[in-house]
Amino acid sequence: MGDIKAETSYSSVFKKAYDFTMAEEIKESGLYPYFKPLQATDGTTVNIEGRDVIMAGSNNYLGLTNDPRTIEAAQKVIEVYGTGCTGSRYLNGTLDLHLELEEKLAEFMRKDSCVLFSTGYQTNEGSISTIADRNDVIFSDKDNHACIVVGTQVSNAKTVRYRHNDMDHLRTLLEREDPSVGKIIVTDGVFSMSGTLAKIPELVQLADEFDAGLYIDDAHAIGVVGEGGRGSASVFGLMDKVELISGTFSKSFASLGGFLVGDKAVIEYIRHKSPAHIFSASMPPANVATVLKSLEILQQEPWRLERLEEISNYMRKELKALGFNVWTSQTPIIPVVIGDMISCFEFWKDLFEAGVYVNAVVPPAVPSGQALVRTSYMATHTDEHLDKILEAFRKVGLKHGIIDENGQSLIDINS
Structure with a gap:
């Protein structure tokens, strides 16, 4: 990008675009979590980069996109x-x-x-x-x-x-x-x-x-x-x-x-x-x-709403029990607070490697120091899906020092 900038003449109105290098820097670090192309999906699982992962970041709440x-x-x-x-x-x-x-x-x-x-x-x-x-x-x-x-x-x-x-x-x-x-x-x-x-x-x-x-x-x-x-x-x-x-x-x-x-x-x-x-x-x-x-x-099919509420309550309770800070979620949207931006990107990548796709959310979308991974659930998630998601969170949380084996948070973040 530096070479292109040096060789290209551009109007001053575009200076902000040429000066924006953060995305490229994060891509070069291998931690870029955005614009990932889905190659196939059945709703609850998706194929990304040739890997099948559980989708825990979609807004497909009733699970109807593939019905x-x-x-x-x-x-x-x-x-x-x-x-x-x-x-x-x-x-x-x-x-x-x-x-x-x-x-x-x-x-x-x-x-x-x-x-x-x-x-x-x-x-x-x-x-x-x-x-x-x-x-x-x-x-x-x-x-x-x-x-x-x-x-x-x-x-x-x-x-x-x-x-x-x-x-x-x-x-x-x-x-x-x-x-x-x-x-x-x-x-x-x-x-x-x-x-x-x-x-x-x-x-x-x-x-x-x-x-x-x-x-x-x-x-x-x-x-x-x-x-x-x-x-x-x-x-x-x-x-x-x-x-x-x-x-x-x-x-x-x-x-x-x-x-x-x-x-x-x-x-x-x-x-x-x-x-x-x-x-x-x-x-x-x-x-x-x-x-x-x-x-x-x-x-x-009112069972879809009932199942969605059941899943939401279960995941909120279990993520809290593992020691994660989920703010005051009341719905199928359950944030998991990680801390600084780079730690959030690293956490996201390890979750992806563990077979779970979530959304990395960083400032200014959230307060500074409270970058998070945003999870959301579907009525069509199975109990097996949910348990795999929780196991992945436990392993990655322990690896990154976000939680300990006793279900305690190890990061000091105000909710």
Whole structure:
């Protein structure tokens, strides 16, 4: 890379790119854990670099990406509609399948209306930036997903960020604002790094007290937690108290795309005003059919949610018993804190060599000194899979001095 830089003339705007060498340095050390191509997968196991490993880092929570029924549903509609829509929903890209899915999702989520987006990222970016304008204030949790952050940045609204899940801090910020301005509180329902739930009852109370709207991103919650898999608000029986709930299809619904549900007037406003919706090609028919079939399976096979909860509780308990710090996870997302970045990459590599694939997460995605490996589980993981994962964690944890034989943590990290 140094030779290329020396021989190439480039505009100063690209200097930051040529100066970015960290990725290459980590690759040269043999510890680079990202952009690993999967060569084959049956969902719970994947083939990477010619090696079969247990997948313990996927968001395929219900295990439906390789289900014969979702595959068949996708194949059938391609024969009828082709492979793509070649246009936006606003113009020539609306299929009857899109309308069917919107109707069924609204019914499932017990809301008036639903609008689909081409990705989960666009759902939040496009909805938040549309519904909040220069006369409004957005209150955003500091641990919210990047698509929420971008949505607040694209919006013309004033944005203030409250400390993660800190309701006292949120109250203070709400009290400081002019009571007459429009306000909306935006939060993840399940936080994607920690696996913790937002404090929905307190958020509902504050939203009501300060006349604020409440927007919940349930990407990691719908099809995962709550009554029938309806997400974080349904855990507390408060779905009717949340104005807007977003979700994604790239996790439990085995596809790609996203959606927003809420009152019809609000959804219709976003449908007609959001650039992310109007100027993006619509979801391809195979993706829509996959979601429709996944939604049907979710409702017909409640054992998947039950098994997912059983697995989550078991893995959380056993990882803690081994001595690992798993923060305050409450869901199938279970982080295992390692410490500094290089130690995390080394831990990740040894887990991979032991036959387990997880996700290495380093700052700024997590606080400095709290790099972690993010594990997540599927309803289709077997007991044998789980025990192999735990054995790999035990061996690698002992090797790296993260835990001892007595199930004690050997690293000093505040949770």
